[in-house]
């Protein structure tokens with residue numbers, strides 16, 4: 001990539017004569033009237049090239065990028081599915097984008113937010129929602145602050161949160177940020193929460209609740225889920241559901257019916273917003289009736305005069321994001337839910353599970369499958385038993401040579417050499433078959449030409465990096 005950036009600097013004087021568009025001959029506004037002179041940049045060290053050179057430069061750079069629009073992106077836990085382009089068009093409607101966030105009384109927008117909350121309530125079974133959190137992890141923090149305030153308000157001292165080792169990594173981080181200490185439970189041989197350990201931890205006392213990622217990071221739905229929530233409630237705790245990956249459950253089952261009190265969703269994963277590169281996201285929190293007063297302010301409610309804001313809630317944990325959250329992401333989710341409807345969402349859930357199980361069953365013919373049971377939207381393979389000590393990293397690098405993005409690797413930590421594969425519902429059978437074929441070819445290469453894998457990738461602009469140096473001493477520009 002560096003060579004390309006360099007080339008545009010080199011091209012500077014070569015191509016200048018190719019500019020056929022004449023320079024503007026109308027008088028320009030006096031810059032000093034707009035920007036004070038001392039703030040004006042005197043020198044701008046960027047190449048002076050023609051329009052076509054700059055267009056080619058950026059198009060060539062963009063072609064080096066890989067995204068869901070380019071090919072399958074089986075990055076487990078991230079739900080890199082195809083997002084219908086119509087959602088982009090809708091989020092870009094001028095009526096939405098020309099509204100200033102301070103126009104808080106805008107009824108159309110408030111109705112959209114309120115209606116989205118109601119739809120999420122139907123999907124999850126929860127009684128109230130806030131759409132403020134800007135990401136899944138942000139939602140987790142909000143949910144935990146609600147749990148904290150709930151017990152503080154009741155003057156009950158509870159400082160611990162139970163988290164299974166199959167949880168998403170953000171769960172313990174959020175619990176810690178909210179000021180809790182963490183009791184980790186070791187998953188049993190089925191990849192589920194061991195009930196005896198859970199009860200043991202609850203009996204110790206001081207437990208504010210459990211945070212459960214379901215399906216967990218092994219892609220497994222905990223069959224004892226109702227017993228888990230029953231036990232936690234029996235000991236006076238609250239149950240938090242990490243619903244970042246709700247895909248497989250859409251229209252099939254609901255966190256509330258499993259006994260949960262708080263749930264967060266990742267609109268940018270399940271409800272179709274292009275994501276990655278750090279944003280923007282949206283991690284709404286849904287709660288049961290009893291916890292509604294603790295939701296961030298302001299809250300929306302419906303009245304005869306329309307949708308109104310309530311800012312006077314004493315129990316609220318307060319505002320946690322400017323304005324109403326990442327509105328554009330919420331618009332996309334709203335459009336997606338309305339377009340698919342109840343039947344469409346259920347189909348998303350069914351196909352997400354079908355696609356993952358199709359890959360699981362065909363890939364386990366060669367690859368080690370540590371938890372051999374029906375999975376949800378994703379599953380875990382490991383590098384155990386691959387010939388010639390080929391590792392997960394070698395496989396991930398070699399996949400790139402075949403024009404496919406690599407799965408999530410070395411996560412979850414509880415499976416050594418893990419490859420976490422999530423095909424999503426938007427991949428066709430043809431695309432899944434191609435992925436299997438590539439994985440099988442790579443397995444064959446591991447047997448017959450291991451050096452090819454050890455040195456991969458071969459076809460990428462940048463070859464195998466020294467991962468340790470890249471992490472410790474990153475060179476982020478020329």
Ligand SMILES: *Cc1c(COP(=O)(O)O)cnc(C)c1O
Nearest residue numbers: 077135136137168170213244281
């Ligand atoms: C992605 C994910 C999160 C974190 O969501 P962000 O939006 O990245 O903060 C939390 N839990 C699970 C299970 C996830 O997959």
